Amino acid sequence: xxxxxxxxxxxxxxxxxxxxxxxxxxxxxxxxxxxxxxxxxxxxxxxxxxxxxxxxxxxxxxxxxxxxxxxxxxxxxxxxxxxxxxxxxxxxxxxxxxxxxxxxxxxxxxxxxxxxxxxxxxxxxxxxxxxxxxxxxxxxxxxxxxxxxxxxxxxxxxxxxxxxxxxxxxxxxxxxxxxxxxxxxxxxxxxxxxxxxxxxxxxxxxxxxxxxxxxxxxxxxxxxxxxxxxxxxxxxxxxxxxxxxxxxxxxxxxxxxxxxxxxxxxxxxxxxxxxxxxxxxxxxxxxxxxxxxxxxxxxxxxxxxxxxxxxxxxxxxxxxxxxxxxxxxxxxxxxxxxxxxxxxxxxxxxxxxxxxxxxxxxxxxxxxxxxxxxxxxxxxxxxxxxxxxxxxxxxxxxxxxxxxxxxxxxxxxxxxxxxxxxxxxxxxxxxxxxxxxxxxxxxxxxxxxxxxxxxxxxxxxxxxxxxxxxxxxxxxxxxxxxxxxxxxxxxxxxxxxxxxxxxxx
Numbered sequence: 001x002x003x004x005x006x007x008x009x010x011x012x013x014x015x016x017x018x019x020x021x022x023x024x025x026x027x028x029x030x031x032x033x034x035x036x037x038x039x040x041x042x043x044x045x046x047x048x049x050x051x052x053x054x055x056x057x058x059x060x061x062x063x064x065x066x067x068x069x070x071x072x073x074x075x076x077x078x079x080x081x082x083x084x085x086x087x088x089x090x091x092x093x094x095x096x097x098x099x100x101x102x103x104x105x106x107x108x109x110x111x112x113x114x115x116x117x118x119x120x121x122x123x124x125x126x127x128x129x130x131x132x133x134x135x136x137x138x139x140x141x142x143x144x145x146x147x148x149x150x151x152x153x154x155x156x157x158x159x160x161x162x163x164x165x166x167x168x169x170x171x172x173x174x175x176x177x178x179x180x181x182x183x184x185x186x187x188x189x190x191x192x193x194x195x196x197x198x199x200x201x202x203x204x205x206x207x208x209x210x211x212x213x214x215x216x217x218x219x220x221x222x223x224x225x226x227x228x229x230x231x232x233x234x235x236x237x238x239x240x241x242x243x244x245x246x247x248x249x250x251x252x253x254x255x256x257x258x259x260x261x262x263x264x265x266x267x268x269x270x271x272x273x274x275x276x277x278x279x280x281x282x283x284x285x286x287x288x289x290x291x292x293x294x295x296x297x298x299x300x301x302x303x304x305x306x307x308x309x310x311x312x313x314x315x316x317x318x319x320x321x322x323x324x325x326x327x328x329x330x331x332x333x334x335x336x337x338x339x340x341x342x343x344x345x346x347x348x349x350x351x352x353x354x355x356x357x358x359x360x361x362x363x364x365x366x367x368x369x370x371x372x373x374x375x376x377x378x379x380x381x382x383x384x385x386x387x388x389x390x391x392x393x394x395x396x397x398x399x400x401x402x403x404x405x406x407x408x409x410x411x412x413x414x415x416x417x418x419x420x421x422x423x424x425x426x427x428x429x430x431x432x433x434x435x436x437x438x439x440x441x442x443x444x445x446x447x448x449x450x451x452x453x454x455x456x457x458x459x460x461x462x463x464x465x466x467x468x469x470x471x472x473x474x475x476x477x478x479x480x481x482x483x484x485x486x487x488x489x490x491x492x493x494x495x496x497x498x499x500x501x502x503x504x505x
Contacts, residue, residue: 009279010098010326011239012091012114013295014084014107015286017205020076021313022063022422024083024287028316029059034093038086038120042078045124050075054082065422065445073206074131077106080286081127084110085120087309088285090320096327098283100237100246100274104291105170105209105265106130108240108257114285115234117253122229126257133222134207134261137215142182142208144169145190148199151177151268157192161185169210170265173297180208204444215262223258241270267291271298283323284308288440312430313423424492428467432488435463445489460485467491473498 029035036055043053050072057063057079069076084107088096092114103111109130113123142165147154151171158168158179166181166189179189186208193200208214233249240247242260247253271294274282282304284291289308296306307323310316346357429443449455455463460482467473473495485491 009100009277010096010281010283011274011279012088012096012098012101012111013282013284013286013291014088014101014103014110014114015080015284015288015291016104016106017077017080017209018203019107019286019288019290020069020080020083021287021426022065023058023060023313024063024079024310025058025086025316026063027314028090028310028320031317032090032320035086035090038089039082041120042082042085042124044121045128046075046078049128050078054078058082063422065425070204070206070444070446073134074128077127077131078124080106081110081123083310084286085113085123087320088114089120091283091285091309091323091327094324094327095329096283096323098236099279100239100277102239102241102270102274104241104267105260107286108238108242108260110285111238112231112234112247112253112257115236115238115247117231117234117238117247118229126226126229129225130222130261133218133225136221137207137218139206140183141214142180142211143186144178144180144203144205144208145186146201146203147177147179147193148175149177149193150174153198154179157189157196157198161189161192163188164213165211167211168264169208171268173268173294175297176294178203180205180211182208182214204447209261210264212262219258219261222261223255226254226258229254239270239274241265241267244269244273267294268298271295275299275304279304281305281326282307283326286310288312290440312426421492421496424495425488428488428492428495431467431470432463435466443488445492446487449486449488464491467495468498471495471499 025035039055039058043055046052046054052075054075057075088110101111101115103109109123109126112118113120118126151168154168154177158166163181163185166179166185168177169180170178172178179186181189190200231253234247238247239245242263242265243256244266280303282292282295284307287310289311292306292308295304305326307319307326309320309323311319346353425445429440432443433440449460485494
């Protein structure tokens, strides 16, 4: 690499379960049609196994959301895998040569594929066989839950239970861990956590991953299914958060991958190790940006740069292009942008001085601005909302068209931004996650806000008021009852229904 790339080390990260939103590559593939090559290789495994190509799931006109795929884990996992590998392959073509790759649990499959230990098709077969082995366990073996505390306290909690069917499954960061176990054991663990005033949120994972007593039989079955493969030594360094070390040429990758089902993920320790190695730039090859947030929580603010390639709908191309600039060793900002920001933050400074400042503190400023923007969007009406002086024409019914389009407005008048249900669900999930400090992945369309997430009616009323303000909704009808809106999906439908009502001043 050249230029700026010499001054920092890059790690490519690969997310695991939950890293998915509908249409995750639909915008990007218009700009970068070469993404289709990866999808084609995955389709060769997906179509015979699921009856439909993964490319249709990711690129179709009406792609499913994660909640719709909860009963089809093979399709969901193949989609997550395909997105990660496609994003990395594109960046590699554009000059990305990371010092190290690291996957989060399920993401280790993509990491090893991108290190050329397996082909793209072989990686898809590994995903398929993993799902087949898990199906034998059954869907009622247990569940996982995120706790808002650190690993040390969570380990004490698990030890106090004295049960083999509950384990500290994932150490994600300084104040976020995941427990897994049987239904009875996890119910008991969450009750203890509640008594200790530790927040606990049940995750929509169909299996209790990383619990030895429950997952070791599955791991043996999984290993047996993979024995026909002949993996190659990784061509790039791959650090395993489960092994706590890099893979070596002498490793039995089949045995290790299979055994990972029953062993804990120490992602926080992996990030700290990479930080001590001098890694300062983390590129997340996957959807949503969950791992990027964990990097920010774990490593010193301002000391790292984080790029999530596909953070949310509508941001894919810009995020990929930023990652490409970093991969090629180019400045993150164009000369025009540098000049504008230099004038704002450091009037009179030389180009070299501002560039050094931005490299040292740019990520910190970007993250601070992102949080300010999120807060503003929550508290204030959207800039593109309806102008009180110019009410919009009536919008078409959702039953008649798949998306609400912006109503025509006279020139110069404000018009409501185009909104579809998938986009709205993503926005609401981010809003709830920010307000409640919950992992965004638990806020699925059908999760019961009170029964499953413990969001009491007082908090729901408070959040609903912010939603009404943000989207400039008219007054609620007399028939409104809070109890009718128990899920994020029903809240989204409420917003869309109310936006069809005449605007108010």
